[in-house]
Amino acid sequence: MPLPDASAPAGGAAKRPGLRRLADNVAVALIATMFGSFLLQIVFRYVLNRPLGWTEEVTVLCWVWVVLWGASFIVADADEVRFDILYNVVPPRVRRVFTITACVVLIVLMALSLPATWHYIAFMRRERSAYLGMRFDYLYSIYFVFAVVCILRQARVAWLAWRGLEPYTSVAPPEDRIP
Amino acid sequence: MTMPSPFVMCVIVLLVLAALGLPIGLSMIAASIFYLLAAGLDPGTAAEQILNGLYNSYVLLAVPLFILAADLMNAGSLTDRLLKFCLVLVGRFRGGLGHVNIVSNIIFAGMSGSAIADAVGIGRIIIGMMSRAGRYPVAYAAAITASAAIIGPIIPPSIPMVIYALVSDASIGYLFLGGVVPGLLLGAAFMVMNAVISRRRNYPVEPPVKLRDVPRVTFDAIPALLLPIILLVGIYGGVMTPTEAAAAAAAYALFAATVIYRAMTRRQLHTVLLSSAKATTSVGMLIAGALAFNYVVTAENIPVAVQHFVAGFHLSKTSFLLLVNAILLVLGCLLEGTTILLIIVPIFIPTVKALGIDTVHFGVVAVVNIMIGLLTPPFGLLLFIVANMTRQPLVAIVREAAPFIVAAIAMLALITFIPDTVLWLPRVMGYKG
Numbered sequence: 001m002p003l004p005d006a007s008a009p010a011g012g013a014a015k016r017p018g019l020r021r022l023a024d025n026v027a028v029a030l031i032a033t034m035f036g037s038f039l040l041q042i043v044f045r046y047v048l049n050r051p052l053g054w055t056e057e058v059t060v061l062c063w064v065w066v067v068l069w070g071a072s073f074i075v076a077d078a079d080e081v082r083f084d085i086l087y088n089v090v091p092p093r094v095r096r097v098f099t100i101t102a103c104v105v106l107i108v109l110m111a112l113s114l115p116a117t118w119h120y121i122a123f124m125r126r127e128r129s130a131y132l133g134m135r136f137d138y139l140y141s142i143y144f145v146f147a148v149v150c151i152l153r154q155a156r157v158a159w160l161a162w163r164g165l166e167p168y169t170s171v172a173p174p175e176d177r178i179p
Numbered sequence: 180m181t182m183p184s185p186f187v188m189c190v191i192v193l194l195v196l197a198a199l200g201l202p203i204g205l206s207m208i209a210a211s212i213f214y215l216l217a218a219g220l221d222p223g224t225a226a227e228q229i230l231n232g233l234y235n236s237y238v239l240l241a242v243p244l245f246i247l248a249a250d251l252m253n254a255g256s257l258t259d260r261l262l263k264f265c266l267v268l269v270g271r272f273r274g275g276l277g278h279v280n281i282v283s284n285i286i287f288a289g290m291s292g293s294a295i296a297d298a299v300g301i302g303r304i305i306i307g308m309m310s311r312a313g314r315y316p317v318a319y320a321a322a323i324t325a326s327a328a329i330i331g332p333i334i335p336p337s338i339p340m341v342i343y344a345l346v347s348d349a350s351i352g353y354l355f356l357g358g359v360v361p362g363l364l365l366g367a368a369f370m371v372m373n374a375v376i377s378r379r380r381n382y383p384v385e386p387p388v389k390l391r392d393v394p395r396v397t398f399d400a401i402p403a404l405l406l407p408i409i410l411l412v413g414i415y416g417g418v419m420t421p422t423e424a425a426a427a428a429a430a431y432a433l434f435a436a437t438v439i440y441r442a443m444t445r446r447q448l449h450t451v452l453l454s455s456a457k458a459t460t461s462v463g464m465l466i467a468g469a470l471a472f473n474y475v476v477t478a479e480n481i482p483v484a485v486q487h488f489v490a491g492f493h494l495s496k497t498s499f500l501l502l503v504n505a506i507l508l509v510l511g512c513l514l515e516g517t518t519i520l521l522i523i524v525p526i527f528i529p530t531v532k533a534l535g536i537d538t539v540h541f542g543v544v545a546v547v548n549i550m551i552g553l554l555t556p557p558f559g560l561l562l563f564i565v566a567n568m569t570r571q572p573l574v575a576i577v578r579e580a581a582p583f584i585v586a587a588i589a590m591l592a593l594i595t596f597i598p599d600t601v602l603w604l605p606r607v608m609g610y611k612g
Binding site: 024027028030031032034035038039041042046056059060063064066067068069070071074075077080081082083086087095098099101102103105106109110112113116117118119120121139140143144147150 | 192196197198199200201202203204205208209212213215216221222223224225226227229230233234237239240243244247418419423426427429430449452453455456457459460461463464465466467513514515517518558
């Protein structure tokens with residue numbers, strides 16, 4: 001039986017490469033849009049002397065979304081920043097116990113906060129952004145997606161560990177940069 | 180026995196989750212939710228803090244934009260051309276490629292704000308050059324690459340300084356200026372170290388570049404060399420905010436890579452954008468976790484408590500700074516830099532202000548300190564990166580890096596004791612601190 005791809009970006013649905021590519025492309029589009037509207041803003045403010053308000057909103061929107069979208073769908077479990085000194089020195093069996101414990105705690109806490117999170121985001125329906133009039137509940141909905149996906153992903157990691165597989169080995173450093 | 184307070188339990192949850200190997204960002208979010216539940220507060224507050232914090236911190240946009248700019252420069256051959264130019268400058272001295280490594284990092288620092296991007300971008304090329312035909316031990320090449328890379332975020336622009344500005348309300352522009360002299364001092368200290376080691380081990384000199392090739396190599400590097408100048412004039416001429424300068428840098432790097440050097444295909448651009456998105460997510464999750472956790476820290480009035488606690492010892496400015504340096508150096512061996520900046524440093528800010536320490540001085544000292552933390556085992560991220568690039572054992576690299584770490588700590592002491600090394604340039608440019 002082939003080993004499951006431990007570096008798959010998300011639990012459940014996103015295992016298929018097609019969906020994975022789609023998730024990547026959304027992130028690329030968000031980064032490109034953020035960059036593009038920032039440039040537009042600079043050109044309009046300094047070259048044409050006619051500041052645009054909406055570009056600022058688009059850039060910030062893309063920033064919020066790229067972080068939470070990326071955390072939900074594109075960054076592999078093994079690539080996240082973690083404190084792995086202890087984790088790396090304990091035997092694999094203990095490591096799996098570690099993983100399952102941490103996942104269960106996270107899942108329980110995230111799940112307990114879900115109703116209140118939903119409530120907060122729904123409450124934000126009354127507010128709209130200043131220029132584009134975007135509804136904040138739509139804008140902030142990505143956090144709810146993140147919270148749900150986070151629960152699913154951690155459940156998958158715990159399940160892999162339960163079955164005796166190494167869900168992620170963090171020996172190699174993440175290629176992705178952090179400053 | 181009484182129950183420990185929700186805050187103490189929250190810190191325990193954070194430490195335990197992180198020690199069990201959960202990603203730091205998620206650990207902080209989970210610990211914050213735990214606190215909110217235990218203290219009987221609305222658990223939706225975590226989401227509220229994270230979303231409003233991300234949405235309203237406009238200055239944070241500089242982070243993804245600087246990441247993008249550095250990625251574009253590395254992919255677009257700007258880095259390669261810069262290295263060739265540095266070979267003309269310092270290649271003919273003993274240990275020449277070591278000097279090239281340091282000087283190119285100093286220049287590259289003027290366009291990039293991330294030590295990791297510098298180590299990957301410059302190291303990818305120069306480690307190969309240095310270790311070809313056994314001219315330098317590979318571990319030495321790796322060690323000097325990792326060490327020189329810490330100059331990147333000290334000389335502006337700088338992602339860690341943007342993050343410090345966020346937690347301290349210090350001016351980004353003056354923080355950037357404050358990093359210039361310490362960055363150059365570090366570069367000089369590393370070059371002295373390289374010269375001494377090269378002489379003792381008789382490392383090679385590079386064949387001098389032919390005189391008629393010098394104009395071409397220089398001309399080739401001009402578009403890359405222009406970028407730091409554009410950034411500095413843009414920010415300090417008051418033309419652009421640092422965030423806008425980050426976007427301008429990325430736009431310029433894209434222009435140079437595609438139009439001037441024609442070194443980038445559409446496919447590569449896609450790859451660069453995707454890797455920037457991933458890097459942005461990694462940093463963004465740490466920031467998100469810190470936004471939630473800092474709400475807890477503030478709700479519990481921890482920074483003020485620390486201030487009162489420290490006040491009880493009647494520390495002088497210098498002894499407080501020494502204490503903080505020692506704490507940060509130890510934490511830097513264990514924790515990742517952004518986490519320290521986002522969680523630990525803010526706790527000291529009220530004390531810093533109460534003692535009358537300049538927040539720009541403190542910020543630069545803290546950033547230099549945290550950059551040294553990227554070099555110190557067991558959890559020095561730069562060590563892992565060069566070890567991964569060269570397939571050398573970590574121990575060998577650490578041994579070779581030790582003299583450079585010592586030199587860096589000496590420079591850290593210098594800028595700690597003599598605030599003018601940091602504050603002179605900002606003051607010349609109008610800083611009233």
